[in-house]
Amino acid sequence: MSILTPRGIINSLLLIGLALVPFVTEAMGDSFYTGLISRILILSIAAISLNLLIGFGGMVSFGHAAYIGVGAYMVGIGAFHAFEDGIDWMLNGYVQLLGALLGSAIIALIIGAISLRTRGVYFIMITMAFSQMLYFTAVGVELYGADDGLSIYSRSDMLGLIDMSDEKSLYYLIFFSLLLILYFMHRLNGSHFGNIIRGTKSNEARMRSIGVSPYRYRLTAFVIAGTIAGYAGFLMANLNDFVSPDMMHWTRSGDLIIMIVLGGMGNLFGPLYGAVAFIMLEEVLSSIPLTVGGLRVGEYWQLIFGPMLILIVLYARNGIDSFLPGKARAS
Amino acid sequence: MNWLLLLEQMLNGFQLGILLFLLAAGLTLVFGIMDLVNLAHGSLYMMGAYFCATFTGWTDSFLLGALLAIPATLILGILVEVIALRNLYARDHLDQVLATFGLILFFNEFVRLVWGPIGLDIPLPAFLNATVEIIPGAPYPTYRIAIIILGFLVAGLLYLLVSKTRMGMLIRAGASNRETIGALGVNIKLLFTMVFGLGAALAGLAGLMAGPILSVEIGMGDGILILTLVVIVIGGIGSIKGAFIAAIIVGLIDTVGRSFLPEFLDLFLAEDSAATAAPAISSMLIYILMALILAIRPQGLFPPKGVGR
Numbered sequence: 200m201s202i203l204t205p206r207g208i209i210n211s212l213l214l215i216g217l218a219l220v221p222f223v224t225e226a227m228g229d230s231f232y233t234g235l236i237s238r239i240l241i242l243s244i245a246a247i248s249l250n251l252l253i254g255f256g257g258m259v260s261f262g263h264a265a266y267i268g269v270g271a272y273m274v275g276i277g278a279f280h281a282f283e284d285g286i287d288w289m290l291n292g293y294v295q296l297l298g299a300l301l302g303s304a305i306i307a308l309i310i311g312a313i314s315l316r317t318r319g320v321y322f323i324m325i326t327m328a329f330s331q332m333l334y335f336t337a338v339g340v341e342l343y344g345a346d347d348g349l350s351i352y353s354r355s356d357m358l359g360l361i362d363m364s365d366e367k368s369l370y371y372l373i374f375f376s377l378l379l380i381l382y383f384m385h386r387l388n389g390s391h392f393g394n395i396i397r398g399t400k401s402n403e404a405r406m407r408s409i410g411v412s413p414y415r416y417r418l419t420a421f422v423i424a425g426t427i428a429g430y431a432g433f434l435m436a437n438l439n440d441f442v443s444p445d446m447m448h449w450t451r452s453g454d455l456i457i458m459i460v461l462g463g464m465g466n467l468f469g470p471l472y473g474a475v476a477f478i479m480l481e482e483v484l485s486s487i488p489l490t491v492g493g494l495r496v497g498e499y500w501q502l503i504f505g506p507m508l509i510l511i512v513l514y515a516r517n518g519i520d521s522f523l524p525g526k527a528r529a530s
Numbered sequence: 531m532n533w534l535l536l537l538e539q540m541l542n543g544f545q546l547g548i549l550l551f552l553l554a555a556g557l558t559l560v561f562g563i564m565d566l567v568n569l570a571h572g573s574l575y576m577m578g579a580y581f582c583a584t585f586t587g588w589t590d591s592f593l594l595g596a597l598l599a600i601p602a603t604l605i606l607g608i609l610v611e612v613i614a615l616r617n618l619y620a621r622d623h624l625d626q627v628l629a630t631f632g633l634i635l636f637f638n639e640f641v642r643l644v645w646g647p648i649g650l651d652i653p654l655p656a657f658l659n660a661t662v663e664i665i666p667g668a669p670y671p672t673y674r675i676a677i678i679i680l681g682f683l684v685a686g687l688l689y690l691l692v693s694k695t696r697m698g699m700l701i702r703a704g705a706s707n708r709e710t711i712g713a714l715g716v717n718i719k720l721l722f723t724m725v726f727g728l729g730a731a732l733a734g735l736a737g738l739m740a741g742p743i744l745s746v747e748i749g750m751g752d753g754i755l756i757l758t759l760v761v762i763v764i765g766g767i768g769s770i771k772g773a774f775i776a777a778i779i780v781g782l783i784d785t786v787g788r789s790f791l792p793e794f795l796d797l798f799l800a801e802d803s804a805a806t807a808a809p810a811i812s813s814m815l816i817y818i819l820m821a822l823i824l825a826i827r828p829q830g831l832f833p834p835k836g837v838g839r
Contacts, residue, residue: 316824316825321830323567323623324567324760325820325824327756328760335813335814336814338813339810450634457628460628501639502643505637505639507632512618512621513618513629516625
């Protein structure tokens, strides 16, 4: 990725802008936007990981929010036991982080191993069904709040290294995580592994004929993507001070796919633009001041967003990416 | 073990299975023939229930309301097909998933706008709001019996339609090879619209039948949509027979599992941990079943002829 192309310059400006966010909002005296943009960045981390599957690998996984939920619940459950039962080590942020990464990786391994035996529409439906299974599992566990979810009374304790309760340091943790994950994806896509993943998307038969068995590579990508989503969940729980089954609902997975398509599939920065666009659309549409017949239009913003989504799919398939100068590249 | 309770739960399972079948039949036909993934199928189910609630309110009769709601959902389905979905047949599944997801958002918000955020009740007429003793000693709600009977009736009619009529022949041909029947001069566009309308009417029927038992509320179709997907994946996409068998299996396992798993777990778990684990595990049962079946037969139990992979 050369920075000195028009596209590279726009991407760099976006990242520099994001780096300055806490200072700008501090000067404005309004910390609402730090929280909002933190949320956007966490969602974009999850969307970037899903892009590895959908954009590069052609595996339309419709259950990605489940791994966010698994990661988030690790923080929620840790805080719950530390608070209720006085088990202090469960508040340790590194233990929670390890739990979030391992938990989401193992669940992605199991779900992936079964789902990847199937193709196409079966794959979509099965990943969706498995994520709903996790959703209903969370709904069924009374101990951890069932439907109502868990409030987190104390954020992950990072032993003084990072103060998770400070908006600004949490923001920078999220921001640098995003940079790291973007760099990781950039390297991954340029690697032998990335070539095979993209190769199996465009022509599986050809990959087989040169002696590559796609299943192992697909499963590896599936686990990597799930683990990163689990990390996004770890961040999300700390940002919201709250976890609930709703985070895993299949419509949340749908939101992630919308972000990828809005941003333009299969390129590195697409999901970041897509997440920004998605949340901004939500904010803008839901605050339309227009009133028709006593009803505030903004309150029914999905009435506009739904048909908009159909139009985007039909007529603007390449998303924001197609409006940026220069040619899209995988890495 | 309580045998009366088991029989009662099995009837409940059949009733859930029948509702799932009505939904799955439309979804699996639409997918089998048009290669379209329609996530908005659950929205048609919801709209059927809301139409029925409204018409029942106007006419003061559940039967009239139901009879009006079915054609209303059929027309709505045809409108959705003509306006939005027709343009998606040639697209890949990701596009279809996204666009129909957009339809779900639209319909849920539309219902909130028109009917408000609070759910509705559909009152049952007196003759359905009673119990019968099918099994001596265990009174069972008449309405649930009516659902089971009507559902089997519709399944039978659907079987006749698909296996004995000219339209059914075209439907089966379309599920096996849609290019060929187009090349043979069949009006594919009309066939697609009719099949989609039929699927919508069946979804609406399922919705209005579920209305008096569950509450009629926003998003009621989103949850059952996933169960329906599980059914058609297990049954083999495009197969009506597969949808029927899988729907009954899923209905029975889900219902009976939920009521008997706690007792079953008590046998080898401590009582309080069994009580904690049971609700979580019983909601996982059908997904475990799906995983097992897919591990053995990735294309489902009864894939339509010519779709073997």
